Amino acid sequence: MDTSDELLLDIQHLHTAFRVHDHFYDAVDDVSLTLHKNEILALVGESGSGKSTLATSIIGLHNPRNTKVTGDIMYNELNLVGLSEALFNRIRGNDIGMIFQDPLSALNPLMRIGDQIAETLVYHTKLSEKEREARVLELLDQVGIPDPPLTAHQYPHELSGGMRQRVMIAIAIACKPPIIIADEPTTALDVTIQAQILDLLEDIQKEIGSGILLITHDLGVVAETADTVAVMYSGQIVEQGTVYQVFENPLHPYTRSLLRSMPQADSDDEELHVIQGTVPSLVNMERSGDRFAPRIPWIPESAHEANPVLHEAEPGHLVRCTCYKTFYFPDEKPEAAAAGAAGNNVQNPSEGA
Amino acid sequence: MSLIEIKDLNVHYPIRSGFFNRITDYVYAVDGINFNIEEGETYGLIGESGSGKSTTGKAIVGLEKVTSGQIIYNNQDITDRRTRKKMHYNKDVQMIFQDSMSSLNPRKRIEDIIAEPMRNFESLTDTEERDRVKELLDIVGMPSDSIYKYPHEFSGGQRQRIGVARAVATHPKLIIADEPVSALDLSVQAQVLNFMKKIQKEFDISYLFISHDLGVVKHMCRNLAIMHRGRLVEVGTREDIYNNPQHIYTKRLLAAIPKVNPSGREADKAHRRAVEKEYQEHQEKWYDKDGKVFPLQQISDTHYVALPPDEIAQMKTEVG
Amino acid sequence: MWKTILRRVILMIPQIIVLSLFVFILAKMMPGDPFTGLITPQTSPAQIARLRKEAGLDNPWYVQYVDWIGRALHGDFGMSYQMQRPVTSIIGERAINTLYLSILSVVLTYLIGIPLGVAAGRYEGTWIDTSIQFYNFISMSTPGFVVYMLAIALFGFALGWFPTSGSISVNASGVIGTIGSRIYHIILPSLLIAILGNASIVQYLRSGIVDNKLEDYVKTARSKGVPERVVFNRHILRNSLLPIAAFFGNVITGLLSGSVFAETIFAYPGMGKLFIDSVSGRDYSIMTALILLYGILTLLGNLLSDIIMSIVDPRIRID
Numbered sequence: 001m002d003t004s005d006e007l008l009l010d011i012q013h014l015h016t017a018f019r020v021h022d023h024f025y026d027a028v029d030d031v032s033l034t035l036h037k038n039e040i041l042a043l044v045g046e047s048g049s050g051k052s053t054l055a056t057s058i059i060g061l062h063n064p065r066n067t068k069v070t071g072d073i074m075y076n077e078l079n080l081v082g083l084s085e086a087l088f089n090r091i092r093g094n095d096i097g098m099i100f101q102d103p104l105s106a107l108n109p110l111m112r113i114g115d116q117i118a119e120t121l122v123y124h125t126k127l128s129e130k131e132r133e134a135r136v137l138e139l140l141d142q143v144g145i146p147d148p149p150l151t152a153h154q155y156p157h158e159l160s161g162g163m164r165q166r167v168m169i170a171i172a173i174a175c176k177p178p179i180i181i182a183d184e185p186t187t188a189l190d191v192t193i194q195a196q197i198l199d200l201l202e203d204i205q206k207e208i209g210s211g212i213l214l215i216t217h218d219l220g221v222v223a224e225t226a227d228t229v230a231v232m233y234s235g236q237i238v239e240q241g242t243v244y245q246v247f248e249n250p251l252h253p254y255t256r257s258l259l260r261s262m263p264q265a266d267s268d269d270e271e272l273h274v275i276q277g278t279v280p281s282l283v284n285m286e287r288s289g290d291r292f293a294p295r296i297p298w299i300p301e302s303a304h305e306a307n308p309v310l311h312e313a314e315p316g317h318l319v320r321c322t323c324y325k326t327f328y329f330p331d332e333k334p335e336a337a338a339a340g341a342a343g344n345n346v347q348n349p350s351e352g353a
Numbered sequence: 354m355s356l357i358e359i360k361d362l363n364v365h366y367p368i369r370s371g372f373f374n375r376i377t378d379y380v381y382a383v384d385g386i387n388f389n390i391e392e393g394e395t396y397g398l399i400g401e402s403g404s405g406k407s408t409t410g411k412a413i414v415g416l417e418k419v420t421s422g423q424i425i426y427n428n429q430d431i432t433d434r435r436t437r438k439k440m441h442y443n444k445d446v447q448m449i450f451q452d453s454m455s456s457l458n459p460r461k462r463i464e465d466i467i468a469e470p471m472r473n474f475e476s477l478t479d480t481e482e483r484d485r486v487k488e489l490l491d492i493v494g495m496p497s498d499s500i501y502k503y504p505h506e507f508s509g510g511q512r513q514r515i516g517v518a519r520a521v522a523t524h525p526k527l528i529i530a531d532e533p534v535s536a537l538d539l540s541v542q543a544q545v546l547n548f549m550k551k552i553q554k555e556f557d558i559s560y561l562f563i564s565h566d567l568g569v570v571k572h573m574c575r576n577l578a579i580m581h582r583g584r585l586v587e588v589g590t591r592e593d594i595y596n597n598p599q600h601i602y603t604k605r606l607l608a609a610i611p612k613v614n615p616s617g618r619e620a621d622k623a624h625r626r627a628v629e630k631e632y633q634e635h636q637e638k639w640y641d642k643d644g645k646v647f648p649l650q651q652i653s654d655t656h657y658v659a660l661p662p663d664e665i666a667q668m669k670t671e672v673g
Numbered sequence: 674m675w676k677t678i679l680r681r682v683i684l685m686i687p688q689i690i691v692l693s694l695f696v697f698i699l700a701k702m703m704p705g706d707p708f709t710g711l712i713t714p715q716t717s718p719a720q721i722a723r724l725r726k727e728a729g730l731d732n733p734w735y736v737q738y739v740d741w742i743g744r745a746l747h748g749d750f751g752m753s754y755q756m757q758r759p760v761t762s763i764i765g766e767r768a769i770n771t772l773y774l775s776i777l778s779v780v781l782t783y784l785i786g787i788p789l790g791v792a793a794g795r796y797e798g799t800w801i802d803t804s805i806q807f808y809n810f811i812s813m814s815t816p817g818f819v820v821y822m823l824a825i826a827l828f829g830f831a832l833g834w835f836p837t838s839g840s841i842s843v844n845a846s847g848v849i850g851t852i853g854s855r856i857y858h859i860i861l862p863s864l865l866i867a868i869l870g871n872a873s874i875v876q877y878l879r880s881g882i883v884d885n886k887l888e889d890y891v892k893t894a895r896s897k898g899v900p901e902r903v904v905f906n907r908h909i910l911r912n913s914l915l916p917i918a919a920f921f922g923n924v925i926t927g928l929l930s931g932s933v934f935a936e937t938i939f940a941y942p943g944m945g946k947l948f949i950d951s952v953s954g955r956d957y958s959i960m961t962a963l964i965l966l967y968g969i970l971t972l973l974g975n976l977l978s979d980i981i982m983s984i985v986d987p988r989i990r991i992d
Binding site for chain 1: 888889890892893894895896897898899900901908911912915985986987988
């Protein structure tokens with residue numbers, strides 16, 4: 001990615017809170033991000049990290065009755081936070097295209113494929129019905145559907161999973177949007193199909209120069225496709241940088257733990273690394289201090305910041321909390337563990353960091 | 354001797370059509386496969402959706418009617434339901450499912466869920482039973498007060514551990530694990546896999562590990578088979594398959610796994626595209642005229658590949 | 674598709690035979706016979722025996738069954754013992770009456786039910802939804818005959834707005850007069866049937882909308898920039914109408930079977946009232962004919978439901 005590329009999306013201090021029993025809890029907590037033209041920005045995290053919530057906040061799909069979005073999402077001088085429905089409908093589909101995880105449930109079972117793609121064109125272009133039909137066939141061809149006229153007349157259940165996801169991509173790119181949000185676009189697909197879909201996304205991006213926000217839990221997918229990466233934990237970004245910075249020099253304990261728990265080892269006698277404890281739920285989430293601290297209890301409290309902020313470890317590489325400087329895995333520095341926090345790693349940190 | 358031998362297993366589903374709804378064709382979900390699982394090992398069965406891997410697993414536990422072939426366990430063919438019942442086969446062979454939410458009865462408490470298989474085969478007093486359940490929960494690292502709770506009160510990883518506890522309740526010899534960690538987050542997946550290994554050592558259990566995830570299978574299994582279109586395309590040790598894949602389908606599958614190595618990604622992509630190109634261009638060579646996978650040929654002590662006939666001839670001339 | 678429909682119809686034959694056997698045996702097992710009601714202290718046992726013999730009631734049951742089914746195939750269900758008229762013609766004239774009443778009640782049921790279901794589903798959790806749910810709760814739990822009798826007392830006798838019995842006024846003349854009189858007689862009962870009987874439609878529609886609102890394809894539609902009104906009508910509502918469309922096949926069954934309670938209380942000469950009368954009069958020839966007819970209608974209704982489903986839902990194919 002060339003950083004001189006045009007800035008598409010500038011997210012500043014975004015909070016997205018959900019109502020649970022008349023209280024609002026931040027699922028996205030003070031997130032700032034930028035997305036440029038031609039950039040693939042991967043948002044990584046496990047379930048409950050807030051990555052999908054962030055995506056739906058950008059495209060404004062939350063039910064305003066039980067969601068509160070604050071902060072700024074700047075797109076071309078336009079703040080998407082608090083935008084009226086009528087204005088937002090001009091942006092959705094036209095400026096931002098969205099691809100969902102499960103293409104079967106994301107397509108209307110009762111509508112023909114062609115009509116579902118054309119629907120986007122109806123609301124954003126002045127094309128006649130004839131022209132729309134032609135454009136639908138063109139799009140189907142562009143996403144690698146072998147027989148566009150046939151597929152346009154088919155229903156979603158008549159297609160394979162990979163073909164359906166291609167159709168979803170055709171819908172998302174129908175108006176050549178500058179921004180594409182892909183929420184776990186390959187999670188429901190087989191690996192060979194996943195490879196094809198990721199290739200397609202990259203090809204499409206080269207053609208129309210969109211910035212892609214790729215949301216995924218699959219570190220392999222990130223390493224293969226992303227230009228920049230933001231790792232999320234408990235609603236916050238804990239590490240951010242180029243894909244090389246994050247994968248070749250991971251700094252935050254969470255990133256390092258995740259990479260370590262991947263089954264990549266060649267020996268089957270080896271135990272996989274397990275992150276202690278569980279991801280806290282939205283309601284039970286600790287709102288102060290380092291949110292990841294309870295899961296690395298062998299790290300002394302003094303290593304964490306009281307109010308962890310993002311630090312620039314190297315140009316463009318951001319890490320939350322200073323604890324990364326002294327972080328080690330229990331089996332890496334046994335002497336340090338014995339001296340520092342002996343036995344601490346077996347019990348739960350009850351007093352909180 | 355192997356713990357269980359699968360011999361020429363076939364599971365075919367009839368397709369009915371026409372006015373009289375007669376059987377006009379079959380879906381060859383499992384189409385003549387052979388493999389053995391040794392005592393205490395984890396055997397991997399890899400395939401994409403629709404490959405027949407889950408059907409194979411279900412046929413082994415007896416959840417799917419076998420069309421033909423044998424499943425030899427303790428010198429007996431257990432494809433017949435009465436034989437299974439007579440020899441308490443269902444006590445010895447258990448199953449772990451992918452979706453822990455739908456495979457655990459939402460209206461039953463954990464105690465009853467875990468105790469159910471025991472109740473079918475053993476007569477324990479209430480206190481004995483409760484002690485066993487608590488012991489099992491302890492093995493999978495769950496607090497003993499879980500017995501009073503219901504499945505929805507647990508996270509996905511915890512539920513999958515409960516599924517593991519239920520599966521080991523009858524001290525089985527073999528557990529069929531059908532995509533046991535596919536629905537789980539990375540860190541939780543590691544936890545469940547570790548527990549599966551731990552239990553294997555403690556109770557000397559064998560696993561048939563069914564998965565589409567080549568990374569996980571590589572970690573868990575020393576021997577594995579790749580399944581495609583109802584047949585096995587390649588069988589061998591981990592080294593055979595991952596370091597020396599022979600069948601185009603295996604190569605394609607391996608090339609498609611994204612690697613956690615951004616600096617090598619351009620090379621990986623080029624390799625993947627080359628394999629994909631070869632697959633597209635020479636696909637028909639690797640399958641017979643009906644699109645079926647060829648029979649397996651032995652190419653080393655441990656390595657079997659579904660090679661096309663001309664390839665075999667070529668290899669024979671090379672050797673001879 | 675035509676092949677499948679034909680096959681389904683052929684497959685109905687054994688079902689209908691089993692049903693007819695069942696109906697026949699059941700009728701035979703009931704205490705009393707058609708003459709029980711005609712017997713007076715003056716009737717001699719010999720007379721009864723002669724009557725029974727003439728009606729073929731002394732034959733073995735299977736002979737009686739074959740006789741009955743053979744005649745039924747020719748549209749002859751015998752004579753009504755009570756009314757001394759052919760069963761077929763009695764059912765024929767009653768069926769017309771029921772058809773009028775049923776069509777109007779079905780139309781009204783949908784006219785009231787669909788908007789209520791849409792409102793409840795769309796404004797789920799608001800006071801609108803709560804009030805509709807409350808109304809359905811009341812309409813479900815109130816016995817129909819109570820409301821019918823109250824309505825007759827109030828609108829029929831006290832206010833005199835509507836007739837209290839019959840299907841047509843005796844002095845109605847001319848085409849317009851006849852039709853007007855018929856409609857005038859069925860407005861009150863059909864309106865009440867609709868008001869009390871729309872709960873299943875409202876609830877199906879409401880839960881369909883509530884479920885479909887959360888579906889991914891609705892999110893897709895919104896992410897395309899489709900205005901909310903269109904998202905609701907084209908995506909949510911259309912998909913939510915599926916179960917109601919399927920339900921429609923069974924409505925056809927109801928069109929001819931009629932409402933037993935409403936017809937009886939409104940003394941409306943339809944199929945429902947005929948059924949009750951035949952049961953209480955032990956008029957077996959009518960009763961068996963009706964049960965058989967209802968059974969066949971149910972089978973046809975189910976087939977119709979499947980055909981409708983295959984037309985409205987592309988995922989369902991019946992070929």
